[in-house]
Amino acid sequence: MPVIQITMSRGRSVQQKRELVEVLTKETARIMKTQEEKVRILIYEVSKENWGNAGVLGTDM
Numbered sequence: 001m002p003v004i005q006i007t008m009s010r011g012r013s014v015q016q017k018r019e020l021v022e023v024l025t026k027e028t029a030r031i032m033k034t035q036e037e038k039v040r041i042l043i044y045e046v047s048k049e050n051w052g053n054a055g056v057l058g059t060d061m
Contacts, residue, residue, distance in 0.1 A: 002028050003040045009058060010045040017043060 004024055021041050029036040048058030 001038045001040060002032050002034065003042065004028065005042045005044065007044045007046060009051055010047055012045075 006020075021043075024041055025036050025039045028034075028039045032039075048061075051058035053061065
């Protein structure tokens, strides 16, 4: 069973996450030659205060 974990900053809409899950599920099932029902996707949302990039905290960007 393929499991995809996505970590991203908060702020995406439910519709954006719904579309992402739908597309990733279909394409993963196709590539891995498995049933869509076997694909699991976990989305972890991180607040900007807990995210850094290039030495800068997300809240300071």
